[in-house]
Amino acid sequence: MPILSRREARPVANRSTRVLEGLGVAPGVAIGPAYLLEAGAVPVAVRQLSEAEIEPELERFREAVAKGQRQLRKLKTKSQSLPGAAAEEVGYLLEAYLQMLSGSRLVRGVERRIAEEKVNAEAAVHAEIGEIAEGFARLSDQYLAARADDIRGVGERLIRNLTQISYTAFSNLPPGTVVIAEELSPADTALLDPTLVGGFATVLGGPEGHTAIMARSLGLPAVLGVAGLIGSLHTGDMVVVDGSAGRVVVHPSPELVGEYERRQEEYRREQRLLGRLKRMPAVTRDGAVVTLHANIELLREIEPALAAGAEGIGLLRTEFLFMNREDLPGEEEQYQTLKAIVEAMHGRPVTARTLDVGGDKLALPLSAHFPESANPALGLRAIRLSLKERPLLEAQLAAMLRASAHGPIRILLPMISSLSEVRQVRQVMAAVLRRLKRRRVRIADPPPPLGVMIEIPGAALSADALAQTADFFAIGTNDLTMYTLAIDRSEEQVAYLYNPLHPAVLRLIQFTAEAALRARIPLSVCGEIAGDPRYTALLLGLGVHELSMAWPALPRVKQRIRTLDMVAATRRARVIMDQYDSERIAALLDDFNTLA
Numbered sequence: 001m002p003i004l005s006r007r008e009a010r011p012v013a014n015r016s017t018r019v020l021e022g023l024g025v026a027p028g029v030a031i032g033p034a035y036l037l038e039a040g041a042v043p044v045a046v047r048q049l050s051e052a053e054i055e056p057e058l059e060r061f062r063e064a065v066a067k068g069q070r071q072l073r074k075l076k077t078k079s080q081s082l083p084g085a086a087a088e089e090v091g092y093l094l095e096a097y098l099q100m101l102s103g104s105r106l107v108r109g110v111e112r113r114i115a116e117e118k119v120n121a122e123a124a125v126h127a128e129i130g131e132i133a134e135g136f137a138r139l140s141d142q143y144l145a146a147r148a149d150d151i152r153g154v155g156e157r158l159i160r161n162l163t164q165i166s167y168t169a170f171s172n173l174p175p176g177t178v179v180i181a182e183e184l185s186p187a188d189t190a191l192l193d194p195t196l197v198g199g200f201a202t203v204l205g206g207p208e209g210h211t212a213i214m215a216r217s218l219g220l221p222a223v224l225g226v227a228g229l230i231g232s233l234h235t236g237d238m239v240v241v242d243g244s245a246g247r248v249v250v251h252p253s254p255e256l257v258g259e260y261e262r263r264q265e266e267y268r269r270e271q272r273l274l275g276r277l278k279r280m281p282a283v284t285r286d287g288a289v290v291t292l293h294a295n296i297e298l299l300r301e302i303e304p305a306l307a308a309g310a311e312g313i314g315l316l317r318t319e320f321l322f323m324n325r326e327d328l329p330g331e332e333e334q335y336q337t338l339k340a341i342v343e344a345m346h347g348r349p350v351t352a353r354t355l356d357v358g359g360d361k362l363a364l365p366l367s368a369h370f371p372e373s374a375n376p377a378l379g380l381r382a383i384r385l386s387l388k389e390r391p392l393l394e395a396q397l398a399a400m401l402r403a404s405a406h407g408p409i410r411i412l413l414p415m416i417s418s419l420s421e422v423r424q425v426r427q428v429m430a431a432v433l434r435r436l437k438r439r440r441v442r443i444a445d446p447p448p449p450l451g452v453m454i455e456i457p458g459a460a461l462s463a464d465a466l467a468q469t470a471d472f473f474a475i476g477t478n479d480l481t482m483y484t485l486a487i488d489r490s491e492e493q494v495a496y497l498y499n500p501l502h503p504a505v506l507r508l509i510q511f512t513a514e515a516a517l518r519a520r521i522p523l524s525v526c527g528e529i530a531g532d533p534r535y536t537a538l539l540l541g542l543g544v545h546e547l548s549m550a551w552p553a554l555p556r557v558k559q560r561i562r563t564l565d566m567v568a569a570t571r572r573a574r575v576i577m578d579q580y581d582s583e584r585i586a587a588l589l590d591d592f593n594t595l596a
Contacts, residue, residue, distance in 0.1 A: 017251050022201065022226035024246030025212035029264040030199025030221045031257060032176035034239040036230075037184075046123040049114070057114050061121040064161040065101050071157065072098050074204065100154045106132060122162050129155030173197060178239045182230055189214040199241040201248045203229050206488075206498070213478070213528065215243075216550040217297045219304070223248050274555030278309040282558045288566035290540065292558060293351070293548035295526055299337070302344050305551035309558065312349040314548020315412070315474065315526040316341065318396065319357055328392070334399035342407035349408040351474065351524075351548075353453070354396050356382045356414040382415030387424055397425075397432045404444035412474055416452045416459050422469045426450065453526075455479035460508035467519035474548070475512055477527025481505050500529050501585045506542075510577060513543040524548055533560035538589055540566060541573025568592075 049057055100106050106128060113124035133155075173179075179192065179200035189211050192200065197220060205211055205224030215222035221243030233239060233250045240249040240260045244267070249256060282290040293314030294305035305313070321329045321337060329337075342350050386393040400411050413425055429450065436443055454460050455476035463473070481487070481500045488494060499505070509525075516523035524546035529535040531549030533556050539547065540561070549557060572592045579585045 017249065017253050017256065018232055020226050020228055020232065020248040020250065022223040022229075022246050022248060023206065024222075024243045025205075025224050026199075026215035026218075026220055026222040027244040028199065028219070028221035028267050029244070029260050030176070030178050030241040031252075031260055031264065032178045032198045032239070033174070034180050034233050034235055034237045035173055035177045036233065036235045037179055037181035037188075047120040049118040049120065051118075054115055054118060057121055058111060060162065061110060061114060061124070061158075064121065064158050065107060067161045068101050068154070068157050069098060071161075072101070097154050101158075106154070122159050125155055125158050125162070178241055180229060180233065180239070184211050189218070192218060192220060194218050194220055199243060201226050201229060201239075201241050203227070213295075213550070214297050216528075216531070216552060217295065217301060219552045271552075271555075274559060275308070277555050277558050277562075278307070280558070280562070282561045284540070284561055284564045284566045284569075286565050286567060288540070289545070290561050291524075291546040292554055292561075293349075293524070293526075293546065294551040294554065295531075295548050296341075296551075299341065301551060302341065305554075306345075308551045308554040310348075310551060310554060312351075313341070313345060314351050314524055314546065316350055316352040318352060318355055322355065322357065329395075331395040331398045334396060335402045338399055338403035338409070339406050342403050342409055345407060347407055349410065351410040351412050351451070352400050352403075353412040353414055354383065354386055354393065354400075357385065383413050383421055383425070384415065387421065387428075390428065393425070393428055394432055397429050398436060401429075401432060401436060401443045401447060402441055404448045405442040408448075409444070410449045410451055410472065412451045412453055414453045414476070415455060415479070416466065417456055418458070418462070419465055419469055422450070422452060422466065426469070454508075454512045456483045457508060460512050463512045463515035464518070467515050467521055470521065472522040473512060473516045473524070475509060475523070475525045475527065475544075477505070477509070477525060477529050480508060480527065484508060499582055500527075500535070501589065502582050503580050503585065506538075506577065506585070509539075509544075510542055517543055522546065531557060533557055534589070534593060536560045537564055537569040537592055538573055538576060540564065541569040541571070542577075 109128040109132070110121065110124045113119060113127060114121060117124070119127075173196045175196055176198040177196060178198055181188070181200070181202050183202050183204040184200065189200075199221035200215070201223045202211075203226055212222065212224060221241050223241055223243055223246055226248050229248065237250065238252060238257070240247075240252050240256070242249070242260065242263070244263075249260070252260070282292050284290070291311055292309065293312045294301070294308070294310035295315040295317070296302065296305060296313050297317050298320050302313075318334075321334055338350075338352060380388065386396070397411070400409060403409055411429075413422065416422060429447075433443070433447060449471035451472035451474055452459065452466050452470040453474050453476045454463060454466075456479065459466060460475075460480065467473070477500055481498060481502070484505050485497065485499065485502060487498050513523055523544060524530075525539055525544050526548040528549075530539065530547040531553030536547075536557055537560075547557065569592075572588065576585050576588050579588065
């Protein structure tokens with residue numbers, strides 16, 4: 001079905017309106033034609049294996065099967081919330097898919113082809129699926145013949161797991177399109193152009209995952225974790241995504257479209273009013289100055305971040321350089337990109353974080369070198385990966401040091417857990433500095449400060465020691481909350497347990513803030529709570545005077561700061577830190593926000 005423009009995708013009177021609930025992760029309202037992102041066929045290349053390659057290839061296939069089983073179990077659990085018979089029907093279908101990946105003819109046949117025909121797993125899957133599907137298609141029973149499509153669907157899932165292909169270009173969509181998908185990875189989200197895409201909704205995902213973070217960074221209304229979304233609509237159908245209320249409306253009536261258009265205009269009007277704060281300082285009523293920076297995921301965010309009043313970039317996530325490509329960027333390419341960013345900030349500071357991949361942020365060119373971890377959040381990622389792959393770290397540090405000649409830049413290290421990791425990076429940085437000086441490459445004098453992200457409990461508890469070797473701290477409250485509470489922040493089934501107001505999380509933030517104060521080093525918070533006005537008074541009261549957030553949140557946080565009294569916020573923070581119950585903490589904070 002062709003994609004329609006919003007004008008053509010009018011509400012259809014004879015189609016019943018469906019309202020689906022999910023997790024609103026990025027505010028605003030999108031109204032427009034749906035674009036259903038389907039898996040689609042994946043091109044498969046045939047490669048002959050040597051005898052020594054057969055066993056590793058079999059293991060690679062088994063890992064893809066295990067990943068497929070995890071994906072299907074996750075979908076099956078999600079389907080249980082569907083109404084009535086729909087849950088049972090979808091459950092049966094997904095159970096059938098799981099059976100196809102559990103010692104079935106399909107799995108045995110692929111393993112046989114790899115071992116006997118000595119071909120790569122992708123080619124073996126493609127050939128086996130083709131043979132089985134053809135057999136089904138020849139059957140006279142229409143129901144059984146239709147199972148050929150199910151076989152192909154399972155095969156495509158396996159091939160995608162093997163090839164790590166998980167993204168599609170969105171360059172040909174009409175303006176205002178609403179993207180609908182089973183799941184969008186951060187790499188997928190990075191391809192969304194806000195001038196074309198009005199918003200998106202997915203079946204899977206949680207409010208604190210990187211896909212949600214990127215949606216907020218791009219200013220795109222988004223709802224994740226929507227049960228029953230796939231199958232409710234087709235490409236071209238009219239759909240509404242209400243990211244503020246966590247709601248998706250399929251086939252809205254003309255009256256509902258009119259109501260959501262009014263809400264859309266109200267939101268825009270509110271944003272325009274907040275935009276008037278751009279040139280006003282972020283100062284409390286009693287004169288305390290707060291610095292507001294922007295977290296940047298993509299190059300195109302710089303202009304709107306400056307327009308929103310960002311005083312600098314508090315977190316430049318360099319992962320975008322590694323996304324949606326098959327090779328690794330070299331030192332020169334990274335330098336040219338960083339130079340462009342630094343120059344675009346016109347003397348405002350830029351804090352660039354070294355590569356933080358792993359978990360839900362695996363970069364395609366790196367995935368080929370490292371097997372999928374059973375628990376990516378606790379495995380080889382972030383600084384651990386960079387220290388293991390020294391050329392990768394050296395190229396990043398060299399690019400950042402060279403970019404420092406064009407404006408103020410700070411280097412931030414992710415997922416630090418010990419002093420030895422910082423010392424190792426300093427040794428690598430010293431070697432890179434010597435090499436650049438021998439080449440007479442211009443760099444800043446003195447070199448850029450080297451900072452540490454406090455995002456795991458071990459780092460927070462050793463903040464006093466880390467402060468002796470780090471030039472600054474940046475608290476990443478997203479991962480800090482996840483690791484402290486043992487919660488996967490991208491998992492919608494446990495999303496309700498993710499609570500940055502848990503007393504353990506707050507004590508770790510307090511401990512870090514006090515360590516930074518004693519060492520007299522700068523401290524910032526760059527997690528998602530920095531961009532939520534609900535937490536502003538508490539963070540300021542704990543001694544945090546620099547906040548970095550997705551740029552759309554800047555005006556609202558500045559508005560909150562200008563209504564606060566720092567002395568009162570500090571007093572309330574002390575009262576809160578004496579509490580041990582999350583609900584009591586939340587009540588004290590919300591009460592203060594209501595009164596202040």
